[in-house]
Amino acid sequence: MKEKLKKLIQKEDGKNPLTDTEIAQKLKIRREEATMIRNSLEIPDSRERRKVDLLKKIELLMRKAPNRTMVDVTRSLNASGYEVSRCTVVRYAEEIRQNSRNDQKQGQVVSTAFEKSQGASEPDVFSKLVGHSRSLKGIIQLAKAAVLYPPHGLHTIITGPTGVGKSELAECMYEFAVESGVFEKNSPFVVFNAADYAENQQLLLSQLFGHIKGAFTGADMDKMGLVEKADGGILFIDEIHRLPHEGQEILFQLIDKGKVRRLGETKLSTSIKVMLISATSEPLESYLLTTFKRRIPMVIEIPDLTSRPLVERHHIINNFFVNEAHRIGIAILVKADVYKALMLYKCHGNLGQLRSDIQVACARGLLNKLAKQQDNVVVNISEVSEHVMKGLIDIRNHRDKVEKYVLGDVKISPDANVHEIRTNDSIYQFPEEIYRYTEERYLSLLSEGIEVEAINRIVGGEVEIQIQQYIKSMKTYTGDMDLRELVSVVGKQILLLTEDIINIAEKRFGKLDGSLKFSLAIHLKATISRLKEGKKIQNNNLKEIINNYPQEFTAAREISDYLEQTYSICLPEEELGFIAIYLNSGYRKNFYHVPKVGVFIIAHGRVASAVAEVVNKLLGVMNHVKALDMHLDKSPQETIRDVIKMAEEIDEGRGIIILVDMGSLAYLGEFITKETGIETRTLTRVDTVLAIEVTRRATLPDLSIDDIMASIRYELSGGLEYKEASVDTANGKKPTILIICVTGSGTAKIIRNKIVDAIPGIELKFHIETKGIIEFPKMDIEISRIKKRKNIIAIVSTIHLVVTDIHFVNAQEVLKNEGMKKFKDFIMMKSNSSKDQPLPASTLDNLIQEKNIYVNLPYDHKKDALTYLCKELIKGKAVKDEYLDGVFSREELFTTELEGGVAIPHSDETSVLESSIAIATLKNPILWENKYVNIIVMLAVDKNCFTALSTMLGYIITEDFKKIAQLTSAKDIKEAIMDACKEHI
Ligand SMILES: Nc1ncnc2c1ncn2[C@@H]1O[C@H](COP(=O)(O)OP(=O)(O)OP(=O)(O)O)[C@@H](O)[C@H]1O
Known part of the structure; x- marks a missing residue:
């Protein structure tokens, strides 16, 4: 097929290259397959092929007659069969002039002028330090000044609590000294930690300063000390306050006179040129340090982790994970909750402790990988140490701040580049990730033999939801995002271009959300880089996007024309689909609702409602926890009915965790699952602490019901009984009728009431679930999620949803007498095939x-x-x-x-x-x-x-x-x- 396609394109008319649809028709394959094959052959799409052809023709015409006007060139092009505007010809001619080398590659669609404006910044050894442009900026200036001070640097003391990065800074100073020519390339960098020898002072002094034969028992030959070894370079003495009195004296002589004496020597013997960098975690006021301070001109104080901005902590965490991924050579998938815990826990040992806590978590993840034979190392919340996990307890007070940085799980590949990891990586990387995701997911579903149409629906829907969630998190993030930070990431040009786009869109839609500038700019940066590399943009859902967002798509087209004319950026059709989604989010206030695991407390007396009220208030979770106080005057049947009704209201599709106050009630979970298909996990204990712990986790969108149970069991294992009731995938699910309407679930509920009135008893045999597309824009994904746990026998909807294996009923029809009668017949037919579930026997x-x-x-x-x-x-x-x-x-x-x-x-x-x-x-x-x-x-x-x-x-x-x-x-x-x-x- 590849060969056939290649030949077809070789023979095509350059003026009107074949579109993928035309290729598909000629080869009798699907359009998507044609696109895939063309891409695999790295052949650009028809639009780009036409451009290449046009560039060649225009160049030829210009070379033949350099003084020819553009009107002339346009005329002769059109006369030879092209259909091209003068505007485009002017622009292409300009491009040809600028790229006089005439080596423009096929598929390269961004002008070189544009590329040049995206200048790269100069490398700097300190830039690997997180915070180099923020909290460490002043410190780095001091460090550089110390190194550059003639003739070979100023002696420096670095202070700060343990683990803040004193050694790291000293190393950077050395690298900087070499890079800037203060020291020669192979000059020494000698590190000595005084704490390592604190118990044996003689050994410490001899290590540092050397000794002569006979200086002490066992000294049977002369030995050179580290100070001499550091001659011509830097000597870094860590924990300098552990240096004994005698050692201090020798060191002061080195500082004052540039000479040392080995142990056993009586006078100064050796001249040494060394820059001394020392570090201490002790307060500078101590005696030793005051004397030192007098002699050492440069004091650099590094702040502890808590006084550094959260954004830096996030970046530091990223760095450490990247280091681990390098070290073990396997990708590490870090769950969002782990990131959140690491961002918030009390880390007394600063960066040093953060690093070792991350190493422990990765080591546990690695063990699991080996045991379960997974592809990645997965770091779940259960992999982190208990003191780290406690970070999550405080999430309520910091949720907004943390969720700015943690958008979801993060996969760190073993070839990730530490130096490229930057602030808010997940936000900046997302658009590029989404392109990759689309391609990989498409191919993997294709290899599973799934129909292309179904793949498009699945992948397209998933991508749309991810983009909407991204935009949502961007909304929170941009609260205090600095425009300068955005420019540093996307470049000035892209920011200008994004502002232009927003102006165009605002003319159509009115004022757009301020955060759109950020998300769209970052997205466009990824798009343009991709196009520059000649990579294609894949958008599986284009057709649906055009249908669902016609106005936004038209605006995207207008924007595309503008970009082409003004910036010579030619966006493929697929990309317009993405822009339409962004624009839509800019003025639509309702975002995709991220479903969460429900929490349901059932207990005798008033315990349930009392606990639920406290938890809802404490965690500020807007009634996420629902309660049922068991009234003893109700029959078991009535209780079960109440329980099931509430469970259906609570369930958002991700299951429910139930807390009951007696073991006997654990049965309710099973009942719910059997009757409704809703997945349940039941904990046979009701108290406020447990309810808080469960709810805190349940309100995090990224945790599944089993993640929550695993982490609850891990933390509160003592005497915690639980019960699982998973969905039985066999046919035993109670049949469900799904009512969907576009304007929100309100209308769907009205239709439901009409049906219930018209068909008495329908609710005894069928579940009736209502959904609104406003709340769940990607309804097909929602439907497949419901399908997993429920047996949907019919979809009643105000718009026609194609779900091949489910009976579709037009909602408007049902509201008419004839339609309702037909629906009733259908229900009767279905109900004959379902049987009542008997209650368990009594004892x-x-x-x-x-x-x-x-x-x-x-x-x-x-x-x-x-x-x-x-x-x-x-x-x-x-x-x-x-x-x-x-x-x-x-x-x-x-x-x-x-x-x-x-x-x-x-x-x-x-x-x-x-x-x-x-x-x-x-x-x-x-x-x-x-x-x-x-x-x-x-x-x-x-x-x-x-x-x-x-x-x-x-x-x-x-x-x-x-x-x-x-x-x-x-x-x-x-x-x-x-x-x-x-x-x-
Ligand atoms: N600014 C930074 N950016 C990224 N990583 C850093 C930074 N500062 C320190 N680190 C890393 O944090 C860890 C601890 O740093 P370092 O050992 O330099 O701290 P320290 O203050 O010397 O500790 P101690 O007082 O225990 O000797 C190291 O892994 C280091 O690479």
């Missing part, structure tokens, strides 16, 4: 045994009554010893007294051996917490008793139940309960 009879029923217990205090009942259950091997503690802890959390003299003490299922309910009537009422209690129902139940327990609880709260206090035997009590509950069982 109330087993739960309540006469041996566990006590009549007229004689205790006067809650504590005694509880202890007695617990001990009886322990004796009867119904529960473990820990049950007793569990019951008391639960009472501390929230009282278990109910209205009407009943208390229901309980603990979670971890300590239950055989589910049981102990019942006691009391001789005298006991003051429980606020109320008097005369019947105790102690629950020791596990998850299998949900229905029976709910039935029992439903009876307990009735007036009738209180009558058991009058009964005189265990047998009568049991019979009364069984009788009353019979109808529910």
